[in-house]
Amino acid sequence: MSDATVSQKRPLPLNVLIYGFIVLWVVLAAFPFIWTVWGSFKVEPDFFSRQSWWNAIFGTNTQIQNDGSSFTGSGYYGAWVTKEFWRAVGNTAIVTVSVTVISLTLGTLGGYALARSGQRYAFWILIIALVFRAMPHITLVSGYLLPFFQLNIWGVLPTSIIVLVAINQPFTLWMLHSFFLSIPKDLDESAMVDGCSRFEAFRRVIIPVMWPGVVTTGLFSFLLAYNDFAVTSMLLSADNQTMVPKISSFLGSVQEQGNVMFAVAAVVSATVPLFILVLFFQRQIVSGLTAGAVKG
Amino acid sequence: MPHKTFFAFILPSLIAMVLFIALPIVSVVVQSFHVEHGRILVEVESCQPFGGCTTETRVDTAAMAELRAEQPMGRFNGFGTYLNRGHLAVNEIGAILANNNGFGDIVTRIYNLPFYKALSFTLVFCFVVTPLAMALGFAIALAVNTLPKVTKGPVIFFSLLPMIITPLVGSLILYWMIQPNGIIGASLRYLMNDPTLSLRQSPMLTWLSLLFYGVWTNAPFSFVVFYAGLQTVPGDTLESAMIDGASRWERIRYVIIPHLAPLATFVALVQLMDNFRVFEPIVGFSAEANATSLSWMIFNDLSGDAQLFGSAGATSVLTIVGVIILLMPVLLRTWREFNHKVV
Numbered sequence: 001m002s003d004a005t006v007s008q009k010r011p012l013p014l015n016v017l018i019y020g021f022i023v024l025w026v027v028l029a030a031f032p033f034i035w036t037v038w039g040s041f042k043v044e045p046d047f048f049s050r051q052s053w054w055n056a057i058f059g060t061n062t063q064i065q066n067d068g069s070s071f072t073g074s075g076y077y078g079a080w081v082t083k084e085f086w087r088a089v090g091n092t093a094i095v096t097v098s099v100t101v102i103s104l105t106l107g108t109l110g111g112y113a114l115a116r117s118g119q120r121y122a123f124w125i126l127i128i129a130l131v132f133r134a135m136p137h138i139t140l141v142s143g144y145l146l147p148f149f150q151l152n153i154w155g156v157l158p159t160s161i162i163v164l165v166a167i168n169q170p171f172t173l174w175m176l177h178s179f180f181l182s183i184p185k186d187l188d189e190s191a192m193v194d195g196c197s198r199f200e201a202f203r204r205v206i207i208p209v210m211w212p213g214v215v216t217t218g219l220f221s222f223l224l225a226y227n228d229f230a231v232t233s234m235l236l237s238a239d240n241q242t243m244v245p246k247i248s249s250f251l252g253s254v255q256e257q258g259n260v261m262f263a264v265a266a267v268v269s270a271t272v273p274l275f276i277l278v279l280f281f282q283r284q285i286v287s288g289l290t291a292g293a294v295k296g
Numbered sequence: 297m298p299h300k301t302f303f304a305f306i307l308p309s310l311i312a313m314v315l316f317i318a319l320p321i322v323s324v325v326v327q328s329f330h331v332e333h334g335r336i337l338v339e340v341e342s343c344q345p346f347g348g349c350t351t352e353t354r355v356d357t358a359a360m361a362e363l364r365a366e367q368p369m370g371r372f373n374g375f376g377t378y379l380n381r382g383h384l385a386v387n388e389i390g391a392i393l394a395n396n397n398g399f400g401d402i403v404t405r406i407y408n409l410p411f412y413k414a415l416s417f418t419l420v421f422c423f424v425v426t427p428l429a430m431a432l433g434f435a436i437a438l439a440v441n442t443l444p445k446v447t448k449g450p451v452i453f454f455s456l457l458p459m460i461i462t463p464l465v466g467s468l469i470l471y472w473m474i475q476p477n478g479i480i481g482a483s484l485r486y487l488m489n490d491p492t493l494s495l496r497q498s499p500m501l502t503w504l505s506l507l508f509y510g511v512w513t514n515a516p517f518s519f520v521v522f523y524a525g526l527q528t529v530p531g532d533t534l535e536s537a538m539i540d541g542a543s544r545w546e547r548i549r550y551v552i553i554p555h556l557a558p559l560a561t562f563v564a565l566v567q568l569m570d571n572f573r574v575f576e577p578i579v580g581f582s583a584e585a586n587a588t589s590l591s592w593m594i595f596n597d598l599s600g601d602a603q604l605f606g607s608a609g610a611t612s613v614l615t616i617v618g619v620i621i622l623l624m625p626v627l628l629r630t631w632r633e634f635n636h637k638v639v
Contacts, residue, residue, distance in 0.1 A: 010442070014544075018439045022451060025436050028512065030454040032469045033461075035479060048477040056479070106309045113305030117297040123634055125306070127627065132317050134619045136573030138591045139612035142598055143320030146327065146368060146605060166316030169309050198301045227462040229576050230591070234598055244464050248579060251468075264472065267465050278456050282449075285456060289517065290524035 033271065040268040041071040044261050075265030083254070085266050087239075088246035092226065094157055095242055099164045099225035100218050103172050106165070107221075108214060111176025112202055116185065126177065129170035137167055138230040145234065155237030163235060164225050171224070172217055175288070179213030180206070216288035219281055226274070243270045321616065328609030331373035332602075333363055370606060377610040384614075385409045411611070414588040417503070418618075421589065422571045425510035430563055432511060433518025434556075438548070440519070441526050452520075459516035467580025470509050502586035509577050514570075518563050525559045526552070565626055572615075572622060590615045 010018075038056070039047035045061040055061060059070035066072045079085045114122050144163065148154040183206065191201040226244075233245035241249065247266050254262045278285065303310075338356040343349040379386045392405045406412050440451055458466065473480045474495045485493045495501045529552055537547050575591035578584055584592065590611060597608035620627075 018442055021435065022439050022443065025439075026451055026454050029458050029516070032466075032473060033457060035473065036469045048472070048475065049482070050477050053479045053482055106312060110306040110309030113297065113302045117302045119297075119299070119302065122302070125310070127630060129313070131620065131623060131627075132313065134569040134572075134623055135317070135321075136575070136591050136594075136615055136619070138573070138575060138594045138598075139324065139615050140317060140320045142327065142594055142605065142608040142612050143323035144316075145598065145603070147320075147323060150368060162312070163316050166312040169313050170317075173309060198297070198305075202305075223460065229462075229464045229579070230595065234595075244462055247468070248464060260472075263468070267468055270462060270465050271469075274460050274462070275457075278453060278460055282453055282456065285460070286452065286520050286524065289520045 033275075036264065037268050037271075040075050040261070040264045041073065042261075043072060043074070044258065047261065047264060075261035076269070078259055078262040079266040079269065083250055083262055083266075085243075085246065085269065088241050088243045089269070091157060091236075091240060092242040095161055095164070095232070096222050096225040098161045099168065100221045102161070102165045103168045103221040104214055104218050106169065107172030107176050107217065108207075108210065109202075110169070110173050112180050112206060114173060114177040115180035115183075116188070126174065129173050133170040133174070136230075137228070138234075140167065141231055141234045148235070154235065155240060157236070157240055160232055160235045163231055164228060167231065168221050168224050172221060175217045175220070176213060179217070180210070183209060212284075215281075216284045219277070219284055220288060222277075223274075324609045324612045324616075326609075327369060327605050328377055328613050329372060329374055329606075330370040330609075331377055331606040332370045332604065333360065333367070334371070336360055336363065373606060377606045378614070381409065382607055383411045383610050385411060410588070410593065411614075414590050414593045415618075417587045418572060418574060418589045418591075420503070421507065421510055421574045422568055422622075424507055425514055425571050426564060426567045428507075429511045429514035429567060430518045430560065432515040433520075433563075434522050436515065436519040437522035437526055438552075440523060452523075455516050455519055457516075458513045459520075461513070463513065463576035464580050466513055467509055467577040470505075470512070471581045474505055496583075496586075499586040502581070502583045506574075506577050506581060506583060506587055509581070510571065510574070514567055517567065521559055521563050522556060525556045529555050565623075568622055569619070572619060590618070 035056075042056055042059050042062045043065050046055045046059055049055040062070055062072055066074075114126060140163075145154070148159060153159045187209070188198075188201040188205050191205045192198065196204060229244045229248065232242045233248060236242065236245060238249070243266070247263060247270065250266070251263050254260055336356045336359045337353050338359075339351050340354050341349050341351045378384055381388055388409055389406060392402055396402050396405065407416060436455065440448060440455075443451065461469075472478050474484075475481045476485065476494050481493075481495060484495070485491055495505050533551050534547060537551050542550065573591050574589045575595065578587060578589055578592045579595075584596070588596075594608045594611045594615070597604040597611065
């Protein structure tokens with residue numbers, strides 16, 4: 001059955017329905033982003049227009065306030081320079097890179113062990129990891145605060161990096177464990193027959209073939225650290241904030257001063273890396289999501 | 297693999313999970329049995345040379361600080377926090393059941409208790425968004441599957457965006473659009489011909505917009521998984537169904553849906569877990585007046601000047617119990633399957 005014969009047989013109304021539906025969905029999925037990116041280069045009376053949202057498209061008020069130019073970078077200037085958003089961007093870079101690297105290092109070792117051990121306790125570790133994965137992060141946060149205050153480690157980046165790594169471990173273990181299951185056992189076993197220790201076999205034989213799984217798992221670890229709000233907003237002090245809690249915290253302050261455009265610009269800035277990520281790693285994201293599912 | 301090697305490999309991971317997931321859960325449980333110290337009041341007598349003396353009641357800050365340092369957890373309260381008005385509200389529910397004007401009255405009055413208000417929104421969000429997002433995702437997957445190759449890539453790219461976006465950022469983007477002076481809000485006013493319409497004015501509309509956000513961000517995940525599943529539908533079965541005269545709809549109903557059923561269970565499980573922790577959209581939409589969730593309640597107790605650790609702890613424990621109840625069917629099934637395999 002080829003695609004051509006099926007589509008030839010498809011009646012016109014059905015085709016119209018299908019294409020209409022796809023167009024509707026793509027607009028629904030993409031329009032909010034395009035609109036906000038476009039609007040972030042306007043002034044507030046345009047983006048939040050009381051008269052007509054054609055203003056946002058043509059930038060009527062932006063032209064008046066801005067010597068005739070329809071675009072302005074004042075939102076970005078306000079957010080990045082006045083409100084010091086660059087600091088949050090730097091912190092986010094440190095946090096996400098560290099979380100990804102540490103989670104993958106711990107996760108590959110653990111996932112490999114889980115995949116190669118047929119013991120009962122390996123199964124229980126996986127089940128407990130599943131329960132931990134289901135736990136809302138904020139329920140754990142209330143357990144962190146008092147001990148962290150007592151130990152005086154609250155508010156700094158390393159603490160939240162370790163917490164995010166730990167929260168991310170259950171998922172990393174599951175994903176890498178199912179990935180290592182698909183690498184044949186014979187591969188490392190024959191290396192061990194040739195005289196490698198277990199770790200040497202892991203290092204010389206498994207590491208060279210594990211990269212596709214690691215890249216996918218790394219993407220999701222990155223997303224978790226990047227998107228987190230519950231943990232970072234409660235565990236970081238105001239000077240050390242990452243992007244997401246920073247956006248939420250200056251939302252209140254800019255609303256009072258009437259500079260909502262700062263927040264809009266910050267939101268767009270935080271979205272751009274994700275856009276690029278999807279652009280380059282679309283295939284890995286899709287295969288990563290489906291790997292867990294298709295294998296059950 | 298020998299036990300020793302296994303534990304050598306998994307140790308770092310286990311330490312991380314025990315220290316930062318298992319122990320915090322213990323800490324949350326212990327916290328939930330404690331409650332903040334009451335204020336220590338002292339009577340201060342201030343006398344003026346000619347005006348006589350007046351006594352004033354003041355908070356004794358020094359004694360409070362000392363008490364806090366001695367018992368940082370607070371005062372032991374047992375199950376008191378669980379049963380108070382902010383959580384299970386046992387007394388209030390008893391009173392409502394004993395004295396009410398019929399079923400509707402019971403429901404409204406129980407809904408007005410903060411914990412039950414949050415619980416009902418959390419559950420509604422879970423059980424409305426999950427099936428709707430799955431249905432929408434399945435429809436998109438079916439439609440995308442019929443597209444020619446060139447258009448598939450861009451469509452998948454745009455479809456992934458609502459899922460990958462930071463939840464708080466995504467909800468802010470939608471929130472700005474549905475405000476009365478945003479594009480959707482303004483268009484709705486125009487379409488409904490109601491210049492006072494605001495999506496924030498009633499709980500009903502707030503809930504609707506949050507549910508809409510939920511479906512928008514959850515649908516792509518179902519779409520991607522179902523789309524991958526569609527690629528594995530056996531061509532022979534479809535062809536023989538066609539030869540037997542199955543219509544388009546019958547092929548979907550009797551071949552494709554049964555083939556995708558295991559995937560659907562997986563998607564439903566993951567999305568129920570994720571939707572149960574709904575939190576960011578409530579912050580993003582500033583919806584706390586009309587809709588709260590369990591996660592939001594914990595966040596609210598912890599942020600602000602007076603951090604109510606006991607109250608947050610109790611809500612956390614109740615939430616964890618909720619998650620485990622939600623997971624129960626899956627856990628039981630996995631356990632049974634595993635025993636089956638071993639025996």
